[in-house]
Amino acid sequence: MGEQTIEVENRGAVAWLWLNRPALHNALNEELIRELTLVMRGLRDDPAVRVIVLSGRGRSFCAGADIESMKRLGAASRAENRDNARELADLFHAIASSPKPTIARVNGAAIGGGLGLVSACDIVIASSDAKFAASEVRLGLIPATIGPYVVRAIGPRWARRLFQTAERITAAQAERIGLVHETVEAEALDARVESIVNDLLAGAPGAQHAAKDLIDAVANRPITAELIEYTAERIAVIRAQDEAKEGLSAYLEKRKPGWTPQTS
Incomplete structure (x- = not known):
C-alpha cells in the first residue's frame, strides 16, 4: 500500500x-x-x-x-x-x-x-x-x-x-x-x-459561491450596458432566494442566521 x-x-x-x-x-x-x-x-x-x-x-x-x-x-x-x-x-x-x-x-x-x-x-x-x-x-x-x-x-x-x-x-x-x-x-x-x-463561516454559503462566480464574470470586462444589466439581474435573483430572506430576517430579529455554526 x-x-x-x-x-x-x-x-x-x-x-x-x-x-x-x-x-x-x-x-x-x-x-x-x-x-x-x-x-x-x-x-x-x-x-x-x-x-x-x-x-x-x-x-x-x-x-x-x-x-x-x-x-x-x-x-x-x-x-x-x-x-x-x-x-x-x-x-x-x-x-x-x-x-x-x-x-x-x-x-x-x-x-x-x-x-x-x-x-x-x-x-x-x-x-x-x-x-x-x-x-x-x-x-x-x-x-x-x-x-x-x-x-x-x-x-x-x-x-x-x-x-x-x-x-x-x-x-x-x-x-x-x-x-x-x-x-x-x-x-x-x-x-x-x-x-x-x-x-x-459567518457568511451565507450560497452567496459566497455566487460571489465567486460574479468575480469570474466581471473581471477584466469593460463596464458596458450589458454588464450593468447582468449585475442588476444577479442581485435581483439573489434577493428572492431563501438565504437572502433568512439573512434579512436574522438581521431584523437581532439573531445569528441559520447558516452560522451554533455554539453550545
Whole structure:
C-alpha cells in the first residue's frame, strides 16, 4: 500500500487538507496529484463542509514537482507527458473552481507547482519565512499549468519577471505583488487562519459561491450596458432566494442566521 499523500482533517464545518510528504517537502508526484484532485472534487457537494484549508506537513508548503516523477517523464512519450500535465492542470482547476472558500495556509516554501496551488486558492495567508518561486525555466521548462492562476493572481507584468528569472521572493514581497493577502509570524499563522475561517463561516454559503462566480464574470470586462444589466439581474435573483430572506430576517430579529455554526 502506498503512502498517504493527503491527510484530511475535519474540524466542524472546515476541511483541513494536508500535503503529507514532509520528507520530500511535499513534492507533487502522480499519487498526490490524483488524491488531492479526488478530495477536492468530493468536497464540492459535501454539505457538512463550508471552508477548505490547504497546507503542508513539515517545513515546506510544497516544493513543486517530484524529482523521480520528472525523471520518468523525461523518458516518456509526448502523449504521456500531456496526460500527466493534464492531471496537474485538472488539480489546479478543481481548487480554483471550488464552490467553497479555499484558504492556502503557507507554512514554508511554495515552489513551481506549489506556487500554482497557492495561486489557485481564494485566500492566501503566509508565514513570514515562506518563500515563493516559479522555478521551471532553471530546469529548461515553463510554468505552463500553473500559469493561468499565477498570472491571474499577480498580473502579467510581475509574471514576466518571475517566470523568466525563477528568483525566489519572500512572503513580504509576495504580499506586495498580490500573491499573498497577509503575512504573519509563524507562531501566529494558525490563529490568523482560524480568524479568517470564522469570518467565512459567518457568511451565507450560497452567496459566497455566487460571489465567486460574479468575480469570474466581471473581471477584466469593460463596464458596458450589458454588464450593468447582468449585475442588476444577479442581485435581483439573489434577493428572492431563501438565504437572502433568512439573512434579512436574522438581521431584523437581532439573531445569528441559520447558516452560522451554533455554539453550545
